Each structure stands twice: as C-alpha cells, then as structure tokens.
Amino acid sequence: MKVSDVVFAVDIALIVAYVVFVIMNLAGFVYPVSGVSMYPLLKTGYLAFVKPVNVSSVRVGQIVVYYNPFSEKYVIHMVVMKVNDGLIVKGYNNLTNPYPDINQSTGLPLVVTQSLLKGVVVFYMPYLGYALLRPYSFVLVFILLAVAIVVEELDRKRLPKASS
Numbered sequence: 001m002k003v004s005d006v007v008f009a010v011d012i013a014l015i016v017a018y019v020v021f022v023i024m025n026l027a028g029f030v031y032p033v034s035g036v037s038m039y040p041l042l043k044t045g046y047l048a049f050v051k052p053v054n055v056s057s058v059r060v061g062q063i064v065v066y067y068n069p070f071s072e073k074y075v076i077h078m079v080v081m082k083v084n085d086g087l088i089v090k091g092y093n094n095l096t097n098p099y100p101d102i103n104q105s106t107g108l109p110l111v112v113t114q115s116l117l118k119g120v121v122v123f124y125m126p127y128l129g130y131a132l133l134r135p136y137s138f139v140l141v142f143i144l145l146a147v148a149i150v151v152e153e154l155d156r157k158r159l160p161k162a163s164s
Helices: 001-026 128-132 136-159
Strands: 030-032 047-051 063-068 073-083 086-090 115-127
Touching: 001 030, 001 047, 001 136, 030 073, 030 128, 047 073, 047 128, 063 086
Parallel strands: none
Antiparallel strands: 030 047, 047 115, 063 073, 063 115, 073 086
C-alpha cells in the first residue's frame, strides 16, 4: 500500500468524522465550548457530549446545555439551584460569572425550563470542539479537502502513461 493511499484514507476518515460531528451538533447531542465562563473546567475548543433529560431529573452541580432566548445561543453552564419550574444556572468561573444567568426582561435569575433545556453534559473532549467553531471549522474543511485533492493529483501524475 502506498503512502498516498494511507493519507487519502485518513483524510476521508477525518472528513466523515467531521460530517458526523456536524450532524450530531444539529441533532443536539454535541456542542462546542467557547468562551471563559466555564474555565478552568471547560475551555474553548472542548466538545461537550449531551444526553437529553427531563428538567426534574437534573441535580445541582450538573453541567447542562440550554438555549438562552436573550442571546439566542446555546449556553453550557452549571446548575446552582432547582426551582419549581426549572433550574438556575451560572458559569463555573466566578471571576467572569459571579451571579446566576439573568432574565434580561425582568432582571431576575433566568429559569431554565424544560423547553429551554437541551440536556446534561455526560462527558467532554478537548480540541474536538474546534471542528464546530467558526472560523476553525472552515479552515479544517478547507485543509481536509485540499489534502484529498493534492493526494489525488499526485497519484494521477505518478500513474504510468499508456503507450499507443
């Protein structure tokens, strides 16, 4: 087996893995970490794997992913309190997040209800989240496709020419 075949196979495997991560992200099973609110526990570039759960089964201290309707983004924060109809959450980093997340229309703590909750973080892996964060994702796709094209082109040039 030629080195170019191995490089091409690895490249294709990485492209497939990337597509799987994108699909899992769209389905709500993985979320990339960005920002410092959960530092040092979670850092930018980590990939959080999420298990959908009922809000009543979540415990204080667990890390959850929820949709923040004010920022219109998914947020990964820790549960600090349970209330009747949901959860109160805040970032792990007390320097950047000394208070619970705020409901911007009332000024009170934001209550993460079942409709906002995406799930509980069950595990996380460093660096994999960069594949889903812009601009890193665009660079990754460009590099993987470029490698596939270059390897294929080099192989084509190395093929013996047919004699006529």
